[in-house]
C-alpha cells in the first residue's frame with residue numbers, strides 16, 4: 001500500500017502490524033512504511049527471518065496436505081489466517097480434496113477486507129473478522145456455522161498466532177475451548193515461536209520480542225512443554241511436537257531458514 005493507495009478508514013498505518021509485517025517478510029505488497037521498518041529491524045536481529053516465515057508456510061502446506069489426505073479432513077478453521085498469500089490454506093486443502101471447506105478467522109481489518117476480496121469466493125471458503133481469544137463468539141459466528149458442521153471432524157489451525165496471545169489471556173484455556181467444541185476425529189495443528197534461552201547466546205529472541213513491543217500485538221514465545229500442553233486432550237500425530245522443518249519434511253526439499261526456528265505439530269481428538 002502506498003500514498004496513491006491510502007489505507008481504508010479505521011486502519012492505523014503508523015503502527016507496525018503483525019499481519020502486514022509477516023506479509024512483507026513473505027514478499028507481499030499489503031504493508032506500510034511502519035511495517036517495513038519493523039520487518040527491517042527483525043531482519044537485523046535475525047537475518048534468517050524471511051526464511052523462517054517461508055518455512056512456516058511450508059509446514060502449513062505439509063500439515064494441511066496430511067489432514068486433507070491421510071486424515072480425511074474436509075473442514076478447516078484457520079485461526080489468525082493472515083493476509084492472502086501465494087498459496088492459501090483452502091488451495092492447499094482443495095489440491096488434495098476439492099470438496100474441502102475452509103473458514104479463515106482474523107481480527108485484522110486489512111486481512112478481512114483483502115480476504116473478502118480474494119479468498120471468500122464461491123461456497124466453500126469464508127473470511128470472518130473475529131478475535132480468536134473469544135472462542136464462543138468465533139465458533140458461533142453465522143458464517144462459521146454456515147460452512148462448518150461441528151458435529152463432524154474439523155481441523156483447527158493456529159499457525160504462528162498463539163505466540164501473539166499473552167499468558168494473562170490464558171491461551172491454553174482458549175485452545176481447550178476450541179477442543180471441547182470439536183467432534184471426535186477432529187484435529188489441532190499449531191506452529192509457535194519457542195523460548196530457547198540455551199541456544200540463544202545473542203538473545204535474538206529478546207531482540208525480536210522487543211521489535212513487536214510497539215506492534216499491534218506483542219510476541220510471547222513459549223517453552224517446548226508449554227507448546228506441547230496446547231495438545232492436551234489430543235493424540236499427537238508422529239513425529240509429535242518438533243521443529244517445524246522436522247515435521248514430515250518433503251525428501252529432497254531443503255528448508256529456507258535455519259533448521260531450528262518455530263516448533264509445531266498436529267494432534268487428533270480421540
Ligand SMILES: C[S@@+](CC[C@H](N)C(=O)[O-])C[C@H]1O[C@@H](n2cnc3c(N)ncnc32)[C@H](O)[C@@H]1O
Pocket residue numbers: 018019022056057060079080081082083105106107108111130131132133158159160161164217
Ligand atoms: C504471523 S501471521 C500468521 C498468518 C498465517 N497463520 C501463517 O502462519 O502463515 C498472524 C496472524 O494472526 C492474526 N491475529 C493475531 N492475533 C489475533 C487474534 N487475537 N484473533 C484473530 N487473529 C489474530 C494477525 O492479524 C495475523 O494475520
